[in-house]
Amino acid sequence: MPYALIGLCDVTLVLIAGKLIFNVPIKGNLFCIYLAASFFILTCLGIGLFISSVSxxxxxxxxxxxxxxxxxxxxxxxxxxxxxxxxxxx
Missing domain, CATH: 1.20.5 (Single alpha-helices involved in coiled-coils or other helix-helix interfaces)
Structure with a gap:
């Protein structure tokens, strides 16, 4: 769970950097962006956990x-x- 929170903090930092530094407009619902990012992060963590338990x-x-x-x-x-x-x- 802590690694998922770190991943969500990274998503927040990337969104802020994109908006402030690169002037990239954030289009879409932030809830949907974070939901998709959460799904991706948890999937990657699950794959890593599976590989580490098999090896x-x-x-x-x-x-x-x-x-x-x-x-x-x-x-x-x-x-x-x-x-x-x-x-x-x-």
Whole structure:
């Protein structure tokens, strides 16, 4: 729970910095922004807790996290270049 509160404080600092330093307008309901941020933060904390409970050593936790992250990259196809831009890349 403390890490979730730290994450929400980070969201607040980013919103304030965006408004004051970069003049980014905050559009939308702040409750919805914080609700989405809370969902994201709790999901990330849950994944970290799951990986740490499955792993026995720190190196195994690092490998498990890399495996979990790379599986997500394959699902959303980030690593595959778009065919439209193939002529530019090659």
């Amino acid at each position: 026995h050593t720190q190196s195994q936790a690092i490998f498990d996290h890399a495996f979990y992250t790379s599986a997500g990259f394959y699902i959303v196809r980030i690593h595959v270049p778009n065919r439209k831009y193939a002529s530019i890349l090659y």
